[in-house]
Amino acid sequence: MIGLGYKNDLVVSHHTPQGFYLSDEEGTEILLPNKEVPEACQPGDRLTVFCYLDHDERPVASLKAPYIERDQLAVLTVAECSSVGYFLDWGLEKQLLLPFRESNKTHQVGDKVLVICIIDEHSSRLMASERIEKKCKPDLNVFRQGIAYSAYVYRETPMGYELFTREGLKGLLFRDRTAVDLKPLEELKVFIDRKRPDGKIDFALQLKGEDKFHQAKERILDQLENQEGFIALNDKSSTEMIFEQLQMSKKTFKATIGILLKEKRIVFEDNGIRLVVN
Numbered sequence: 001m002i003g004l005g006y007k008n009d010l011v012v013s014h015h016t017p018q019g020f021y022l023s024d025e026e027g028t029e030i031l032l033p034n035k036e037v038p039e040a041c042q043p044g045d046r047l048t049v050f051c052y053l054d055h056d057e058r059p060v061a062s063l064k065a066p067y068i069e070r071d072q073l074a075v076l077t078v079a080e081c082s083s084v085g086y087f088l089d090w091g092l093e094k095q096l097l098l099p100f101r102e103s104n105k106t107h108q109v110g111d112k113v114l115v116i117c118i119i120d121e122h123s124s125r126l127m128a129s130e131r132i133e134k135k136c137k138p139d140l141n142v143f144r145q146g147i148a149y150s151a152y153v154y155r156e157t158p159m160g161y162e163l164f165t166r167e168g169l170k171g172l173l174f175r176d177r178t179a180v181d182l183k184p185l186e187e188l189k190v191f192i193d194r195k196r197p198d199g200k201i202d203f204a205l206q207l208k209g210e211d212k213f214h215q216a217k218e219r220i221l222d223q224l225e226n227q228e229g230f231i232a233l234n235d236k237s238s239t240e241m242i243f244e245q246l247q248m249s250k251k252t253f254k255a256t257i258g259i260l261l262k263e264k265r266i267v268f269e270d271n272g273i274r275l276v277v278n
Contacts (some may be wrong), residue, residue, distance in 0.1 A: 001024065001026060001028060001058070001154060002024050002028050002030055002051055003051065003070070003230075004021065004051050004052055004059065004070070004076075004119070004124075004126060005027060005051070005069055005070025005071075005117060005126050006050070006051065006067065006069055006070055006121065007048055007049065007050050007051075007065075008022075008030075008048070008049055008050075008051050008061070008132060009046065009047075009048050009190065010022035010023060010030070010045060010046070010047055010048075010050075010061070011024075011044065011045070011046050012025055012032075012041060012042065012043050012044060012045040012046075013029055014043055015043070015257065016031075017033065018031060018034065018035055019031050019032050019033040019034040019035075019039055020032045020038070020043075021173070022047060022049065023059055025052075026098065027183060027243060029057050030060065031060050031158065032047070032060070032061040032062075032063075032243055033054075033059070033060060036061070036062055036064075038063065043208045044226055046070075047061075047063065048195075049061035049062060049063055050062050050063075050065065050066055050069070050092075051101035051159070051224065052063065052092065052094070052126055053094075053125055053126065054093075054094055054202075055094055059124070062092060062093075063096070064091060064092055064176060065091065066090045066091045066092050067089075067090045068096070068115070068117045068128075068151070068177055070115060070116055070117050070119065070126065071116070071117065071118070071167075071168065072116065072166055072167065072168070073114060073115065073116050073132065073136075073165070073167075073168060074090075074114075074115065075093065075094070075113065075114050075115075075152060075185050076088040076089060076090055076113060076115055076128065076167065077089045077110065077111070077112055077113075077114050078097055078098075078107045078108065078109050078110060078112075078113060079157060080095065080109065081108070081109060084097070084099060084100065085097050085098050085099040085100045085102070085191060086098040086103065086113075086209070087105050087113065088113065090128075093153065095175075096117065096126065096128050097127050097128065098113065098115060098128040098129070098130065099123075099127060102127065102128065102130060102131055103130050103131035104130040104131070105148075106193050107210050107242060113128075114128045114130065114132065114152050114154065114164070114185055115128035115129060115130055115132070115255075116128070116129050116132050116135050116136060118135055118170065132164060132168075133170070133172055133243060135168075136169075136273075137167060137168070138167055138168040138169050140169070140195070140199065140201075140256075142151060143167075143169055143192060143193065143201075144192070145192045145193075145195075146191065146207065147191070147192075148167040148189045148190070148215070149166065149169070149189070149190055149191070149192075150165065150166045150187060150188075150189060150192060151163040151164060151165045151166070151171075151187070151188060151189070151190045151203065151213065152164055152165075152166075152185060152187055152246070152274045153156070153182045153184050153186045153187075153188075154184075154186065155157070155186070156182075159173070159174055159175065160173050160174040160175040160176075160177070160178075160243060161173045161175070161182050161186075162171055162204055163190060163278065165190070169201060170201065171201030171202060171203045172201070172202055172203065173201070173202075173203040173205070174189065174220050176203065177193075177203075177204055178205060179239045179241050179242075179243055179249045180239060180243045180244075180245075180271070182204050183269075188205065188247050189205070189247055190203040190204065190205060191203065191204050191205070191206070191207055191244065193202075201278055203266070203273065204250060205248065205249075206248060206249070212257055212272060213255065213259060216236075216246075216248055216252050216253070216256040217256055217259065219246055219247075219248065220246060220253075220256060220257065220260065220273070221260075221275070223245060223246060224266070224273070224275040225252055225275065229274055229275040230269075230272055230273070230275070231245065231273060231278065232271055232272040233245060233246075233253070233272055234268065234271070234272055234273060235253075235254050235257070237250075237253075238250075240277060257273060260273075
């Protein structure tokens with residue numbers, strides 16, 4: 001069955017003047033419009049496409065990857081205000097509607113909003129909702145410790161920060177577990193630190209023990225590769241600068257670059273560290 005709001009792995013079936021029709025294993029078909037058809041496309045090819053409703057409410061496929069999928073969370077930008085709600089830029093030609101009834105406050109064009117993508121029970125259309133706590137019902141059993149999840153800052157509390165992962169898991173990051181103040185809607189990588197008996201979740205920014213340093217090493221090396229082998233950070237950099245680039249404490253950063261130096265994977269320069277290329 002083709003799932004609206006999700007990526008689907010489909011087979012190219014046949015060509016029409018409007019484009020190619022794609023089908024699933026059950027024979028259900030959906031149109032990939034001509035403007036989306038890749039070069040040399042032919043029947044029998046297998047494509048991964050995102051399926052949604054176009055301006056005429058017809059099911060269509062797209063090779064573009066949206067910023068958000070059904071049942072996921074993301075921070076989107078208000079592109080247009082209308083009489084029915086706010087239209088959000090989600091990376092596709094047709095914008096995603098955030099109806100007034102699903103919004104928490106008044107927005108202006110350019111505002112950033114944290115939303116979940118859902119199906120409207122009445123129209124079967126995809127739409128956005130800011131009523132995250134009410135709409136998110138993730139299966140806690142699918143979440144594992146030791147795995148990094150993308151999360152957004154939902155709000156600040158006396159104890160710390162309430163976060164939602166992209167998959168809709170809500171948890172608390174205690175104030176003493178972060179070296180800097182976090183801002184609403186800020187995105188960061190987190191780990192599940194503890195699943196409490198009452199079902200609530202505690203998040204952490206780093207793993208414990210050796211796993212923590214392994215993760216920190218990978219993060220620093222990835223950043224070095226993404227920045228052409230050099231990052232302007234060293235043991236004299238501020239806590240804020242280190243956290244902004246690597247989302248780790250200065251203490252962990254200093255310990256980790258010490259390990260990488262002993263392993264001869266980096267060298268120190270006057271204003272940063274450089275990756276050693278073998």
